Amino acid sequence: MLKTVSLAAAIVVAALSPVLANPVQRPHTTVGLVAETASVAPGKPLTLALTMTPQEKWHTYWKNPGDSGMETTVTWDLPPGFSAGDLEYPTPGRLPFGGELVNFGYEGPSTLLVTLTPPADLAPGSTVPITARAAWLVCDDQQCVPEDAELKLTLPVGDGAIDPANRDLFARARAAMPTPVDWPVRFNTLDDRFTLEMPWALPETGIEQVLFYPVEDGLISYTATQDAMVMNGTLRLTTKAGYKPDAATLSGILTVKLAGAPKPDAFFITGERDVELPALLPPGKVITSGGLGDGHGGTAGTGAGGAGADGSAAPGAISLPLALGSALLGGLLLNLMPCVFPILSLKALSLARAGESARGGRQEALAYTGGVLLTMGLLGGLLLALRAGGEAVGWAFHLQDPRMVALLALLMVAIGLNLAGVFEITTRLAGAGQSLASSGGAKGAFWTGALAVLVATPCTAPFMAAALGATLALPPALGMAIYLALGLGMALPFLALGYVAPLRRLLPRPGAWMDTFRRVLAFPMFATALWLFWIVGRQVGLDAMVAGLAVALLMALALWLVGRAQETGRPMRLGWALAALLIGVTGGLAAPRLGSADAAAGENAGTRLASGTLTAEPFSDAALDTLLASGTPTFVYFTADWCVTCKLNERAALERPQVAEAFREAGVAVLVGDWTRRDDTIAAVLRRYGRDGVPLYLFFPKGADRDQPQVLPQILTPPLLIETVA
Amino acid sequence: MKPKTLLSALAVTIAISAPAFAAPKVGAPAPAFTATDINGKTHALSDYKGKTVVLEWHNPECPFVKKHYDSGNMQALQKSATSDGVVWLTINTSAEGKQGHLTPQAAKDLLAAQKAAPSAYLLDTDGKVGRLYEAKTTPHMFVIDPKGTLVYMGAIDDKPTANPDDIKTAKNYVTAALASVKAGQPVADSATKPYGCSVKYN
Numbered sequence: 001m002l003k004t005v006s007l008a009a010a011i012v013v014a015a016l017s018p019v020l021a022n023p024v025q026r027p028h029t030t031v032g033l034v035a036e037t038a039s040v041a042p043g044k045p046l047t048l049a050l051t052m053t054p055q056e057k058w059h060t061y062w063k064n065p066g067d068s069g070m071e072t073t074v075t076w077d078l079p080p081g082f083s084a085g086d087l088e089y090p091t092p093g094r095l096p097f098g099g100e101l102v103n104f105g106y107e108g109p110s111t112l113l114v115t116l117t118p119p120a121d122l123a124p125g126s127t128v129p130i131t132a133r134a135a136w137l138v139c140d141d142q143q144c145v146p147e148d149a150e151l152k153l154t155l156p157v158g159d160g161a162i163d164p165a166n167r168d169l170f171a172r173a174r175a176a177m178p179t180p181v182d183w184p185v186r187f188n189t190l191d192d193r194f195t196l197e198m199p200w201a202l203p204e205t206g207i208e209q210v211l212f213y214p215v216e217d218g219l220i221s222y223t224a225t226q227d228a229m230v231m232n233g234t235l236r237l238t239t240k241a242g243y244k245p246d247a248a249t250l251s252g253i254l255t256v257k258l259a260g261a262p263k264p265d266a267f268f269i270t271g272e273r274d275v276e277l278p279a280l281l282p283p284g285k286v287i288t289s290g291g292l293g294d295g296h297g298g299t300a301g302t303g304a305g306g307a308g309a310d311g312s313a314a315p316g317a318i319s320l321p322l323a324l325g326s327a328l329l330g331g332l333l334l335n336l337m338p339c340v341f342p343i344l345s346l347k348a349l350s351l352a353r354a355g356e357s358a359r360g361g362r363q364e365a366l367a368y369t370g371g372v373l374l375t376m377g378l379l380g381g382l383l384l385a386l387r388a389g390g391e392a393v394g395w396a397f398h399l400q401d402p403r404m405v406a407l408l409a410l411l412m413v414a415i416g417l418n419l420a421g422v423f424e425i426t427t428r429l430a431g432a433g434q435s436l437a438s439s440g441g442a443k444g445a446f447w448t449g450a451l452a453v454l455v456a457t458p459c460t461a462p463f464m465a466a467a468l469g470a471t472l473a474l475p476p477a478l479g480m481a482i483y484l485a486l487g488l489g490m491a492l493p494f495l496a497l498g499y500v501a502p503l504r505r506l507l508p509r510p511g512a513w514m515d516t517f518r519r520v521l522a523f524p525m526f527a528t529a530l531w532l533f534w535i536v537g538r539q540v541g542l543d544a545m546v547a548g549l550a551v552a553l554l555m556a557l558a559l560w561l562v563g564r565a566q567e568t569g570r571p572m573r574l575g576w577a578l579a580a581l582l583i584g585v586t587g588g589l590a591a592p593r594l595g596s597a598d599a600a601a602g603e604n605a606g607t608r609l610a611s612g613t614l615t616a617e618p619f620s621d622a623a624l625d626t627l628l629a630s631g632t633p634t635f636v637y638f639t640a641d642w643c644v645t646c647k648l649n650e651r652a653a654l655e656r657p658q659v660a661e662a663f664r665e666a667g668v669a670v671l672v673g674d675w676t677r678r679d680d681t682i683a684a685v686l687r688r689y690g691r692d693g694v695p696l697y698l699f700f701p702k703g704a705d706r707d708q709p710q711v712l713p714q715i716l717t718p719p720l721l722i723e724t725v726a
Numbered sequence: 727m728k729p730k731t732l733l734s735a736l737a738v739t740i741a742i743s744a745p746a747f748a749a750p751k752v753g754a755p756a757p758a759f760t761a762t763d764i765n766g767k768t769h770a771l772s773d774y775k776g777k778t779v780v781l782e783w784h785n786p787e788c789p790f791v792k793k794h795y796d797s798g799n800m801q802a803l804q805k806s807a808t809s810d811g812v813v814w815l816t817i818n819t820s821a822e823g824k825q826g827h828l829t830p831q832a833a834k835d836l837l838a839a840q841k842a843a844p845s846a847y848l849l850d851t852d853g854k855v856g857r858l859y860e861a862k863t864t865p866h867m868f869v870i871d872p873k874g875t876l877v878y879m880g881a882i883d884d885k886p887t888a889n890p891d892d893i894k895t896a897k898n899y900v901t902a903a904l905a906s907v908k909a910g911q912p913v914a915d916s917a918t919k920p921y922g923c924s925v926k927y928n
Contacts (some may be wrong), residue, residue, distance in 0.1 A: 146888035
């Protein structure tokens, strides 16, 4: 009896299915078809949304599903004269799987959009039946299930007005889509490396992640990490090439995430191959994303180890012997750089001056070499450990943090002041009044070597790119070998002096001239400090650089006081204590400025808005209403510090003088809403205009009311803005 | 540092710097491997020099594999190839506890039930061979010519669906590759995007 009843029930349900045909629930996914408009107007395209909600812990796929998986397809059954466009996918996420594969897709609900174009000759009063047969693959980490469903929707013919009930759904769906852009993107593949390049108007400050998702398969390896760099107005991204990298054109999604952003900005780009494009990144700060982890470079269990998780040969295919050799040579050349030259030459001269015994000379040379190698090994080890831990660091990693750069700059200033004779370093061995580089004996030589490496590091980055780049893709042991070779090269001149007596005899005889020489050598140190402060300025901004210079000034004062205490024979403790106090206080005051890129960005944003070309007032509904009531044409825009698209538009269009001029001529008032902290008031305003996020650009012509703005596209250009307000 | 120590250190580092392992590449020698089959016999790729070899990655529970087995398509391919002297190796890389993992006896039973006819069914539970070939999906097909050169890698055919109806209208890349190798001609579609479930590595 029960069996019959359930059979009957099943038949009834099956018969009723066409009526219950939207949304449809499959074992692992629920899908639905929703129209943006409540009716179909003849000839007026409308948008349909295909909503897909997989079961928890299951996922569906993007157009290019990655290493495995399957895209979603829809076959349409439409009345005559109707045509349907391609499925538009929201920006996918990376779904690493099993330590060996990467897929692209959606771990939660996703909404695909399609544009339907009705014919111009639709009979009014009729209905439009729409049937979509969707097929997709839904998987969890154990298995995959292909599913399909038939979705039916019937719309009346009418005015094609938007259905307010679905406004939020479509706003969210559109916000999840990549913004199509027409940037001139070029790409190339060479020796197993793929490179993408495009103009990029924003600085690299705050960029946490850059990823490229190609639509075409075979161009890139999906498991490899992607390295990005912003330099000279260009964004360049490289990764390992795929199994079929010979396409002439490409398309795909580029995502860029700034610190503080809830999700990355996504752009749909198309590009052409440029065979002249180099496949490597120049030396500089690299942002590493992707790989088999959760977006950081470097992950466990991939076999190749280290941050080069794709196991490819070192970028540029520099061989190990060549890398070692060039590291050695580079170390040798380092001795000529303004960072190191003063220290080396003074050390060498101190050898001559003290009239060392042959054995003493050898001891000092070995101690110096020991100091150099140990410090170099420690720095290299720190770098390798950081990379293994997933940090996206390159050799100049200590130059990425402006606080570190400022500290090094201060060190240079201090050493310069010492060489200039403002104060002296005294040790028990050497007695009073020696410069730091001439502290005697093996112990002094060891510490001089360590110091030499520390002050040399800023100078290594510029010309050691190839050899140091090679270290990043090699196993840690070999990478360390290269760092040590660099150290050895640096210590070689001093080693030679210690072991080769004839060389020592070539050194000039000591004399009064040495004192002058020592003071002259202060200037290369100050020059290096200048260069480092310039880097701070570029990284954080003018104010931070001046803060650093102020600390340097006060430090100079403090050290002068120490020097005075030394000269007049006053207790050393007072001098040093005063110095420590001054440095501590000013350092404490300046540090927050130096560390915060956000502060700089915030300040810059403030100055841009206030004293830049466009004068803008903060947005509020009251301000908007007042302006509209007085008949003033008003331009309203919403932005956030972490929103890449917003910043690009500001740089490329809003801040242009010709735009400000056009706005002034048309008497346009500007209101700007800052959504950096994502407060609810602004979120409500965004929703009011059918948007789910920033940016949003609205123009209220003279006489418009609050609900009738002209909504501008996501990507602004100066001609577009000028035309809008004219 | 003593010159002798320095020199020997350099020598050692040069020796260690073996070339980084390259991914499988069409036109290059197919990666050498050894694996054990369900009868306990060891097979090496080098055993089959002089013969065309097909590698087929398998997972009996994957809907895309079932598409080709339930319809008899894969078995027919295997029979036609092996009767032509081609060596067909079906490889199972599903790790223990993962979907598709088979014990030797279970595999024997399955082959008998499905009337599958590979030359051998290899168990690659630790994933060594899978990683060597960067096998991504099941099925994932590779064709190696008698000289040991990889001439095809990718999908079994050009319809990446789980629908068996698509088999008859699909272009089979493996059949095409085998025909080209037999005729001594270059394979037209030598590298395609494989489709299927992800290989369940350990």
